[in-house]
Amino acid sequence: MTDSIAPPKKPQIFPPLDREAELDRLAARMRAASGVGLQVLGLIGTQAENLIEMLPAQVRSGLERATAAALEQSFNAAAATRRGRIADAPDWLTRAIAIGTGAAGGFGGLPSALAELPVTTTIILRAIQTIADEHGMDPALPDVRAACLRVFAAAGPLDNDDGVDLSFLTMRLTVTGSAVHGLIAKVAPRLAVPLGQKLAAQAVPVIGAAAGAATNYVFTSYYQDVARVQFGLMRLGAQTGEDMDVLTADLRKRLT
Template sequence: MTPTLSPPAEPQIFPPLDREAELDRLADRMRTASGVGMQLLGLIGTQAESLIDMLPGSARAGLEKATAVALEQSFNAAHATRKGRIADAPDWLTRAISVGTGAAGGFGGLPSALAELPVTTTIILRAIQTIADEHGLDPALPEVRAACLRVFAAAGPLDDDDGTDLSFLTLRLTVTGSAVHGLIAKVAPRLAVPLGQKLAAQAVPFIGAAAGAATNYVYTSYYQDMARVQFGLMRLGAQTGEDMETLSAALKTRLS
């Protein structure tokens, strides 16, 4: 579906994009985003696959539900802050705030990390909405709100793959009014894995606060980059008339 560009209060003029150059630029950003988590794994001394196994069984069993709850709370909270005209923050400030919440969440181990989860998710989702706005998309529109949530379906910053998993770009999500449960039910299972890794990192004994701060920095940076990939493709599609499937296939060719 070709996205609807918003009519901003002050007209935003986007120069025509060079399709090939823009795809190259987005591929470079995707590669950068896919490599940000490896230093974090070095800090906590484990592999991504082992992190979730470090969580207590009860936490693993409730991970998907905790993720859905975090998304439910964040979806409307992030939108409300923009509706309330709280100024959009630049990337560095968003990351700084996220680092602070991550340190606080990691300080008390798993219980405080679980309590911090919706807060950090809201901060990141608000940043994603800001990036949508930067690309001429109105975050108040239902289809753009769905696209903001779709960013969370990306593989995750600790996934050491080749950066070619772009299925999140074409995930079909539709928001009508306030009916978000169905769309969250699609995203939550995908987001549960990276959030489980985040919780496990924050629960590492003795370095929970440091790991929490580092984890939040990595996660915020990653999802900001993923948002720029998605909304960059959407803006390119609005100019060229191509759908997301065609553009994501062209991007994948560059990545592989």
């Protein structure tokens, strides 16, 4: 008995894009991504800048290290699910799974929220890889793997500054083989802040499970939207021959 081999995937053919209309569409999506975090802040009754101060000092001091560890685990785990031909999930299913893990993480307070961190990070990274594939890019290629991880360098759903800070879109990141440590070292400090906010929301007494579920929904939705902005710009750049710096500058004008 021989193993069955899946037929090669047919290349995706995309219609030509109207540059200005596509940039308008991506700007609208970026605005939507930046607005979803208000739900969580309303639920826990605090401001985004106060969330990390709610964490114990020991957790705050180890946030960047915990973030890097979560990214290390997620980077390979998410890719392995694609090699194992686990079907890509639609957005709603990915968010539903993330809601479940967030509720479980928040139910036990900070210890369970910390344990849940790499699981949710893997779910989100797998969703980002799916979106790259939707845009005709192979998540197995080093440059695309780097682009998937670069999405995590966005400011986060509880920060309302994304309309101006699009620097993550032009971060120069490359992956050569399995050497991802340098890449993660660049992304982890930026991701540590939103993940710290997520942990703090899940650790709120009494409503931890509800806050965990809501936070994971918001985070998953946010990074899916940001991924579609990034890979939309990359696809537009491939069609027009323009550099990401130029396209990002034009996108920023629409947001400011």
